[in-house]
Amino acid sequence: MNRSLPLIILAMAILAFATTLLVIVPKFQIGHEPAPAGLHPYTAQQQRGRDQYVALGCVYCHSQQPRTPDQAPDAERGWGRASVAADYAYDSPHLMGTMRTGPDLMNVGARLPSMGWQLSHLYQPRAISPWSIMPSYPFLFEVKDKAAPGDTVVWLPAKSAPPGKVVVAKPEAIDLAAYLIALDRTYPVPSTAIRDDGYAKHGAGR
Amino acid sequence: MSDDRRPVDERFEPYEPRRRVPLPVYWIAIALAIWGTLTLWRDAHAGFIAGRQRGDEAAADTRRAAAPGADLFLARCSSCHQPDGSGIAGAVPPLAGSPLVKADPSVVVRILLRGIDGPITVAGQHFDGHMPSFASVLDDDQLARIATYVRARFGDNASAVSPSDVAAARAWAAGHPGPWRGGDEIRAALMPLLEPQPAYVASLIAAPDPSILALVQHGTGGGWSCASCHGDLGEGHGDAPRIAGLSSPYLLAQLRAFAGGARTSDAMAPVATSLADAQKIALASYYSQLATPSASVPALQGALDRGEALALDGDSAKGIPACFSCHGSSGFGVAPAFPPIAAQQPAYTAGRLAGFARQAKQGSHALMPSVAARLDDADRRAIADYLATLPPVPTGTAPPAEQH
Amino acid sequence: MNHPEEPAEAEPLSDLKKGQNTSRGIYAIAGGVMLFAFGALVAGVIHSHGEQADTSKSAPADGKIAFTPPPESKIPDGPGGDSIRHGMAIFRNTGTEAAQYVGNGLTCSNCHLDAGRKPLSAPMWSAWVSYPQYRSKNKKMNSMEDRLNGCFSYSMNGQGSPSGGPPPKGDPIYTDLEAYFHWLATGAATGAKLEGAGFLKLKKTPLGYDRLRGQVVYQQHCAECHADDGQGRTDLNSRSIFPPLWGPHSYNWGAGMTQVNNAAGFIKVNMPLGAGNTLTDQQAWDVAAWIDSQERPKDPRQKGSVADNAKAFHNKEQSFYGKTVDGHLLGTGTPPAH
Numbered sequence: 001m002n003r004s005l006p007l008i009i010l011a012m013a014i015l016a017f018a019t020t021l022l023v024i025v026p027k028f029q030i031g032h033e034p035a036p037a038g039l040h041p042y043t044a045q046q047q048r049g050r051d052q053y054v055a056l057g058c059v060y061c062h063s064q065q066p067r068t069p070d071q072a073p074d075a076e077r078g079w080g081r082a083s084v085a086a087d088y089a090y091d092s093p094h095l096m097g098t099m100r101t102g103p104d105l106m107n108v109g110a111r112l113p114s115m116g117w118q119l120s121h122l123y124q125p126r127a128i129s130p131w132s133i134m135p136s137y138p139f140l141f142e143v144k145d146k147a148a149p150g151d152t153v154v155w156l157p158a159k160s161a162p163p164g165k166v167v168v169a170k171p172e173a174i175d176l177a178a179y180l181i182a183l184d185r186t187y188p189v190p191s192t193a194i195r196d197d198g199y200a201k202h203g204a205g206r
Numbered sequence: 207m208s209d210d211r212r213p214v215d216e217r218f219e220p221y222e223p224r225r226r227v228p229l230p231v232y233w234i235a236i237a238l239a240i241w242g243t244l245t246l247w248r249d250a251h252a253g254f255i256a257g258r259q260r261g262d263e264a265a266a267d268t269r270r271a272a273a274p275g276a277d278l279f280l281a282r283c284s285s286c287h288q289p290d291g292s293g294i295a296g297a298v299p300p301l302a303g304s305p306l307v308k309a310d311p312s313v314v315v316r317i318l319l320r321g322i323d324g325p326i327t328v329a330g331q332h333f334d335g336h337m338p339s340f341a342s343v344l345d346d347d348q349l350a351r352i353a354t355y356v357r358a359r360f361g362d363n364a365s366a367v368s369p370s371d372v373a374a375a376r377a378w379a380a381g382h383p384g385p386w387r388g389g390d391e392i393r394a395a396l397m398p399l400l401e402p403q404p405a406y407v408a409s410l411i412a413a414p415d416p417s418i419l420a421l422v423q424h425g426t427g428g429g430w431s432c433a434s435c436h437g438d439l440g441e442g443h444g445d446a447p448r449i450a451g452l453s454s455p456y457l458l459a460q461l462r463a464f465a466g467g468a469r470t471s472d473a474m475a476p477v478a479t480s481l482a483d484a485q486k487i488a489l490a491s492y493y494s495q496l497a498t499p500s501a502s503v504p505a506l507q508g509a510l511d512r513g514e515a516l517a518l519d520g521d522s523a524k525g526i527p528a529c530f531s532c533h534g535s536s537g538f539g540v541a542p543a544f545p546p547i548a549a550q551q552p553a554y555t556a557g558r559l560a561g562f563a564r565q566a567k568q569g570s571h572a573l574m575p576s577v578a579a580r581l582d583d584a585d586r587r588a589i590a591d592y593l594a595t596l597p598p599v600p601t602g603t604a605p606p607a608e609q610h
Numbered sequence: 611m612n613h614p615e616e617p618a619e620a621e622p623l624s625d626l627k628k629g630q631n632t633s634r635g636i637y638a639i640a641g642g643v644m645l646f647a648f649g650a651l652v653a654g655v656i657h658s659h660g661e662q663a664d665t666s667k668s669a670p671a672d673g674k675i676a677f678t679p680p681p682e683s684k685i686p687d688g689p690g691g692d693s694i695r696h697g698m699a700i701f702r703n704t705g706t707e708a709a710q711y712v713g714n715g716l717t718c719s720n721c722h723l724d725a726g727r728k729p730l731s732a733p734m735w736s737a738w739v740s741y742p743q744y745r746s747k748n749k750k751m752n753s754m755e756d757r758l759n760g761c762f763s764y765s766m767n768g769q770g771s772p773s774g775g776p777p778p779k780g781d782p783i784y785t786d787l788e789a790y791f792h793w794l795a796t797g798a799a800t801g802a803k804l805e806g807a808g809f810l811k812l813k814k815t816p817l818g819y820d821r822l823r824g825q826v827v828y829q830q831h832c833a834e835c836h837a838d839d840g841q842g843r844t845d846l847n848s849r850s851i852f853p854p855l856w857g858p859h860s861y862n863w864g865a866g867m868t869q870v871n872n873a874a875g876f877i878k879v880n881m882p883l884g885a886g887n888t889l890t891d892q893q894a895w896d897v898a899a900w901i902d903s904q905e906r907p908k909d910p911r912q913k914g915s916v917a918d919n920a921k922a923f924h925n926k927e928q929s930f931y932g933k934t935v936d937g938h939l940l941g942t943g944t945p946p947a948h
Contacts, residue, residue: 066425068256073560073583075506078445078553110444111553116425116435117473129472155430157476186444186505191260195251230640237644244651267880286847288706290699294705297849336846521684524726527884532835532852534845540852541843543834574832576885600846 030194035089038187042090042179049179052172053095056137062107063097064183068197080186084193087185089094102134108185118177119154119169127160140173263497263509270510275355278348282340285354285518285535291360298535299328299335304529305400307361313366313396314374316352318344318384321600324388325404329540332404338597339538341383343549346372363392384497385600418488421481428479440493441501446473447554450496452600455542470489477546497601504591506556509584515593516533516585519579529589532573538599556591630947649882671922674805677736679727699788700783703732704766707940711762711777714771715842715850715859721765721867726794726824729806730879736807738788738795744814745925754791756807764864769910810875815892819870821935824900827893831882840904856904860943863909863924863931870928873898903930908943916941 042050053059066074066084075081085104088094112118119126123141125132147153147166152174154167161167167175229433246536263282264551273281280289286298293300321339325460340349340498346369353372357364372500386392405576414422423438425431447458463469465486480487492555504510515521517537519527530537539546562578563586570576581589629643680745682698685691700707702725704717719725726734741754748760762768762776769775777783789803798804829838835852842854854860866872878894880886889897912919920932931941 002219003318008505069507069583069587075556075587077560078557080444080553081505081507107444111446112435112473113443114430114473116430116434120430120476127474130578156424188329188503188505191264195254228636230636233644234642237647241647241651287850288699289695292699292703292706294703294849295709297844297847332849441792442738522728525884525886531799531883534851535618535847535849536843540835540845571885571888573882573885593797 013167025070030085030145033086033194036187036189036193039087039089039185040182042182045175046179048172049175049177049182051097052140052176053179056107056176059095059097061097061099061101061102061134062103062105064094064104065096066104066106068195072168076106077103078107078111081105081189082195082196083185084189086189105180105183105186107183109181110186113181113184113185115174115177116183118180119152120156122173122176123154123169124156124160127156128171137173140170140176142170144168153182154198157192224547255451260507263289263507267510271345271350273351275351275353275358277467278344278352279359281356281514282344282352285530287339291356292381293328295331297333297335299326299333301332301356301360303327304360305396307357307399308364309366309397309400310339310369311353311357311371312375313392314357315349315372316379316396317392318349318353319372319379319579320374320382321385321597323385323389323600324390324393324406326389326392327401327403330401336538336549336600337385338538338600339497339499340597341379343597344371344596346376348356363557370381376524415488418485418492421489422484422492429480432493435473437501438499440496441498442551442554443501444551445553445557446551447558448498448500448502448550449493449596450498451542451601452488452494452545453539454494456539456545457493458486459542461486461490474501495601500594500596500598502594504594505552506587508552508556508589508591510588510592512585513588513590516581516589517592520587526577526580526585529593537596546599547593548596550590550593552590552594556586559589560587613855617660630753632703656914664755675799675808677735677798677802677804677806678788679733680796684785685793693786693789694793695790697784697786698790700787708766708777708783709771710773711766711768711771711783713767714854714861716766716853716861717850718761719768720853723883726791728885730808730810731876733794733806735798736804738808739790739798739800739804754788755779758760758784758787761918763910765861765867767862767907769862770858781838781932783860809872812875812878812894814869815895816893818819819874819895819899820915821896821903823901824896824898827889827897827902829904830873831889831893832897840901856906860906862907863943864940866910867925868902868906868929868931870895870898870902870930873902875886899930903933903935903940905938905940905944906943908941910939 029109041194065083066072066079066081071082087106088096112121113173119141121128122137124132124136124138141154143162144164144167145165147168151166152169154169155166217334283301287293287301288298289300293302301307304454317337319339319341322335322337325334327333344352349372350369353367357367374535388406389400390406393400393403408412421429422432425434432440435443435446436449437446440448442448460469461474461478461481462483464471464474465481467475478486516526517529520526520531527548533539533547534540534544537546537548559578560583562574562582565572566575566579578586625754645900654861677854685694696707701718701722703711705715721731722728722734737757738754741757742751743757744750745752745757746754759776759779766776832855836855838854839855839857840855840858842850844850861867867876874891874894877887877898878887878891882888892897909919909923911923918930920941924931933940
């Protein structure tokens with residue numbers, strides 16, 4: 001092969017360029033962002049719920065990254081302000097997701113803070129939204145004849161409730177719901193916080 | 207010409223002779239490079255400008271918070287008391303010449319903190335007023351500036367009020383929940399020399415049924431508990447709206463609309479369907495009587511000045527009437543059809559306006575869809591954030607914090 | 611080995627030409643791509659800057675001149691500005707600022723929307739440049755003060771006010787209102803035909819107007835705000851938010867709004883507030899007829915009987931004055947408001 005040295009040098013240069021721009025510079029940009037005062041580390045229960053979230057593959061349909069108003073009307077969808085780098089301070093790995101088959105969940109805890117709602121919805125999404133295409137997760141629940149003391153009974157509209165029985169949430173369901181309710185990034189962030197301002201022309205229309 | 211007499215090189219590797227790169231390739235390469243650079247620069251510039259705008263907005267918010275008393279008065283008081291403090295005959299007492307303004311500074315501050323509910327006589331004129339409490343939406347410093355301005359302008363240059371005065375009054379007000387019971391209580395507690403005041407007649411408020419409280423707090427009897435989404439005091443959260451202090455007919459109409467499908471909401475439909483009509487009536491009445499402090503804060507990066515202009519004056523160029531021209535002065539609502547919009551959760555307001563705009567696209571010519579269709583995304587966020595800064599609609603009852 | 615010159619030599623002339631054409635084509639395409647790239651960039655830059663540029667004023671329609679009054683923030687400081695501001699306060703809050711001379715629950719800005727700014731709701735900037743004016747209503751040359759006197763007498767029902775009539779000649783209320791109008795008309799040419807002046811002259815419909823058809827329209831489109839009984843609605847402080855349309859707290863029988871054509875033109879463009887121009891012409895005519903065929907305070911000019919007064923003042927009007935509706939003679943007036 002002729003001129004292999006220049007080719008190798010060029011290839012390495014391209015790799016180095018990409019690494020610098022995509023890895024090293026961002027590390028310097030966001031590596032020192034402190035966690036916002038309003039953001040709390042996950043509790044043990046919420047962490048278990050987060051593991052459930054990962055294991056059940058929620059991330060394949062739900063993003064966790066609301067966009068700025070000039071990229072998408074996410075704020076008006078009730079999904080909250082555009083996320084900033086610091087919002088993910090306790091997320092390792094982050095669960096930003098790329099697909100929006102379902103709604104963004106970055107602030108689902110602010111939007112739907114009811115544990116009861118979350119449990120009913122996990123048991124059977126179509127009990128609440130007849131048109132929903134979200135899978136149901138009946139294996140996170142037990143159907144019993146009678147609730148034992150200490151059981152978390154899940155309320156269901158009459159048409160979805162198993163006749164004559166009660167639906168009781170397993171600990172996994174409660175963990176997952178606790179994690180979802182903890183997803184609440186409605187605290188204010190400084191105007192200088194690092195974020196993606198997207199392709200908006202000159203940032204106008206913000 | 208090449209030399210044919212040389213022996214053939216067995217290890218010869220074929221190669222192309224160096225040829226001049228055609229000029230067009232340079233052109234394309236240069237054009238693409240410039241395009242790429244400019245695009246990168248523009249993107250970076252977008253971030254830069256957006257950051258600067260955010261900075262400007264933050265500065266504007268800081269300025270707003272530190273606005274002199276005159277600006278605060280115009281923004282917070284003048285839609286009822288009028289810019290010249292003359293009030294509105296038969297509805298809103300005047301500030302100009304009012305003995306309450308000239309009195310001890312604590313009078314104005316304590317009225318601002320608690321609000322007034324009930325009849326009051328000011329300078330011989332009789333009013334049956336409902337003034338909101340500003341305790342949950344303005345800080346000590348802002349209240350001190352408003353009080354100072356009001357007293358200087360309408361109280362014959364009465365003395366200034368300091369933030370520490372307000373802090374002291376706030377501590378006192380914590381022990382005296384709920385609005386002043388008309389001019390009578392003010393006279394008895396603060397100003398024995400005030401002109402005779404009409405007697406306050408407490409409106410009869412039925413204590414809520416225990417089964418309704420169970421429904422509100424624990425959801426026993428149908429659906430998830432109201433409080434699990436709308437908060438313990440109906441103050442709302444995210445896009446679960448504030449429902450405290452909304453009029454009973456309006457709340458009842460909404461519950462029935464959710465149950466009948468005339469208004470769609472995935473969270474409300476199953477609940478409203480499971481509630482009996484008597485429960486709906488009791489819930490509507492319960493929430494209409496709650497005087498809950500505002501828990502709404504601007505959250506959508508809306509431009510508050512634009513929101514204020516739209517709420518107070520509308521935008522004639524875009525054919526948008528002022529919000530307050532139908533929802534009442536200060537957004538306290540006009541029963542039965544126009545709900546209070548003051549202190550509403552911003553995500554709910556903006557989402558509802560966007561929903562109305564969608565209805566307009568689907569061909570609705572109803573009032574709100576027609577208006578909302580003329581609001582763009584930035585306007586919706588501006589209005590929603592501005593309304594979140596307003597004091598909640600005054601209702602006659604004390605916040606039921608003691609109830610649980 | 612290559613012999614680059616040989617093929618060239620061997621190449622027939624036609625092939626050479628073809629090669630030249632090909633390379634010209636490549637040059638042309640490359641140039642095109644470059645032009646496109648730069649064009650897109652330039653267009654993008656111009657577009658993003660153009661967004662901030664204000665839209666040029668619309669061309670005047672049918673020879674009338676477009677006009678926009680100055681924004682409120684441009685009111686000057688000082689005593690002159692104070693007079694303008696007070697005029698605006700009177701306009702918006704007439705019942706308080708001119709309490710002595712208002713005998714109903716209306717304000718100027720109830721009909722002259724946006725505090726007298728809105729086109730086609732008889733805006734004050736167009737009124738200012740058309741006075742003094744001869745009016746057949748009182749058969750004389752009217753100054754702006756004369757006109758305002760008429761407003762207070764009829765639309766504001768001055769006869770029911772504490773003073774029993776409109777403000778006396780030379781009252782500062784007139785001065786301040788005129789100061790406000792004068793300022794609103796800043797930049798408008800005297801006597802100019804301005805776009806959006808007065809009310810819309812709504813074309814007559816083949817069906818004419820009918821008060822009972824209007825009642826149906828009223829129930830559907832108006833009653834939510836103005837209430838079934840037309841008495842309007844107040845907020846929790848009893849402050850009027852939606853004005854009364856008839857009855858003792860509304861305009862009296864001498865007001866221009868009692869003429870169905872005026873009311874229809876106003877309603878068509880401005881009502882329901884925020885959803886103007888959603889009613890059909892027919893609906894606007896009918897609902898105007900329903901509203902203006904209700905009893906209201908009597909005409910202060912009335913000396914003799916309603917019939918005499920109808921002949922004297924309401925002869926040429928499209929009005930229900932003096933007509934009998936549901937067995938009631940309209941024009942007899944409502945009992946005085948408390």
